[in-house]
Amino acid sequence: xxxxxxxxxxxxxxxxxxxxxxxxxxxxxxxxxxxxxxxxxxxxxxxxxxxxxxxxxxxxxxxxxxxxxxxxxxxxxxxxxxxxxxxxxxxxxxxxxxxxxxxxxxxxxxxxxxxxxxxxxxxxxxxxxxxxxxxxxxxxxxxxxxxxxxxxxxxxxxxxxxxxxxxxxxxxxxxxxxxxxxxxxxxxxxxxxxxxxxxxxxxxxxxxxxxxxxxxxxxxxxxxxxx
Ligand code: CDP
Numbered sequence: 656x657x658x659x660x661x662x663x664x665x666x667x668x669x670x671x672x673x674x675x676x677x678x679x680x681x682x683x684x685x686x687x688x689x690x691x692x693x694x695x696x697x698x699x700x701x702x703x704x705x706x707x708x709x710x711x712x713x714x715x716x717x718x719x720x721x722x723x724x725x726x727x728x729x730x731x732x733x734x735x736x737x738x739x740x741x742x743x744x745x746x747x748x749x750x751x752x753x754x755x756x757x758x759x760x761x762x763x764x765x766x767x768x769x770x771x772x773x774x775x776x777x778x779x780x781x782x783x784x785x786x787x788x789x790x791x792x793x794x795x796x797x798x799x800x801x802x803x804x805x806x807x808x809x810x811x812x813x814x815x816x817x818x819x820x821x822x823x824x825x826x827x828x829x830x831x832x833x834x835x836x837x838x839x840x841x842x843x844x845x846x847x848x849x850x851x852x853x854x855x856x857x858x859x860x861x862x863x864x865x866x867x868x869x870x871x872x873x874x875x876x877x878x879x880x881x882x
Contacts, residue, residue, distance in 0.1 A: 657880045659685075659780035663790035665849065666803035668834045668841070669814040671860050671868065672785035675803065677733065678869045679876060680783040688725065688776055690786035690793070691756075692736040693769045695747035696723055698759040700738060702751065708758055718768050725776075748818070750825050753833050757840035760787075766846055788847035790855060799879040801872060802855035809861050810834055 662679060664672045673689055680687035697718075701708065706717045725734040726742070735744035746752070759765055766788075773793045776782060784793065790800035805813075811831035818825050841849045851857070856875055860868045 660798035660876070660880050661777050661780050661794045661796075662783040662876060662879075663794050663797040663800045664783065664785040664803060665787055665789050665791070665800070665851075665855070666785075667805075667810070667849065668837045669810045669817075670803045670805040671813070671865070672803050674865050675801070675858075675860075675868055675872055676783045676785040678865065679872055682869075682873060683781075683783070683876060685781045685783050686776070687734065688773065688782060688784040689736075690769070690773055690784055690789060692744070692747055693723055693772070694760045694765070695752050695756050696736050696738045696743055697721060697765055697769070698752050698756040699743055699747055701759055702755060708755075708762065711764070714762060714764055718764060721768075723769075723772065745821065748821060749823060750818070750829060750833065753837070757837045757844075761840065761844040761846065763846045770847075787841050787849040791850065791852060792847045799876055800852075800855045801875070802851045802857050804857065804859045804861075806861045807831070807835070 662676075662685070664676050666672050676689070677687050679685070700706070700721050701717060704717060706713045708714065722739050724737040726737050727733075728735050735742055736747060737743065770793055773784060777784065777794055786793070790797055811827065811834055814834065815825070815827045815830045818830060858868060858872065863871070
């Protein structure tokens with residue numbers, strides 16, 4: 656029997672991390688966790704409850720009131736995020752959440768809470784998790800770390816189409832601007848910035864189909880499980 660490993664997939668906004676992570680998890684019979692959806696769910700709670708992000712007291716209190724779960728939805732064959740008992744998988748993808756999430760993700764108290772949950776999920780291995788700090792902070796010992804990149808235009812185009820297909824009312828320019836802003840904040844924040852260390856394998860999927868990137872990464876995963 657091959658051993659179970661953890662796979663960390665990090666990279667800039669909308670470069671296909673989720674698509675790859677999902678496909679790998681399915682093939683390997685692992686759990687796929689989209690860590691970004693957790694930051695998005697906390698942000699949704701902060702927006703709806705008008706929490707002042709700058710107030711430590713309000714943030715601490717809000718964090719105590721937040722309960723997050725991933726629940727398997729058989730119909731769509733995936734785990735979806737629940738915030739205080741409600742499925743918010745679709746709502747957390749709204750532009751209003753995307754426009755605030757990087758500001759919330761800068762807050763150390765938020766990161767501490769979510770990283771702890773993520774590490775607990777990965778304790779038994781067999782997890783593919785995507786995000787910004789998975790290989791650096793959450794699973795520093797992950798047996799496979801992938802850093803994904805793609806050109807700015809390709810990323811904006813993909814995310815725009817994804818949001819249109821999900822029935823969201825957005826313009827291409829808004830989407831592109833949001834990705835740019837998040838990339839900047841995520842890579843410049845002081846707590847757990849997005850960064851590539853030398854133990855990552857780089858995957859540039861600008862000119863790759865989902866199928867091609869999947870086969871490339873699957874070979875890396877097989878190599879990592881056998882070595
Ligand atoms: O899907 P996309 O790549 O656009 O973003 P996401 O993975 O849903 O993450 C949304 C935001 O959450 C990011 O822009 C980061 O600000 C934050 N995030 C983070 O700080 N750390 C993670 N491990 C995952 C997401």
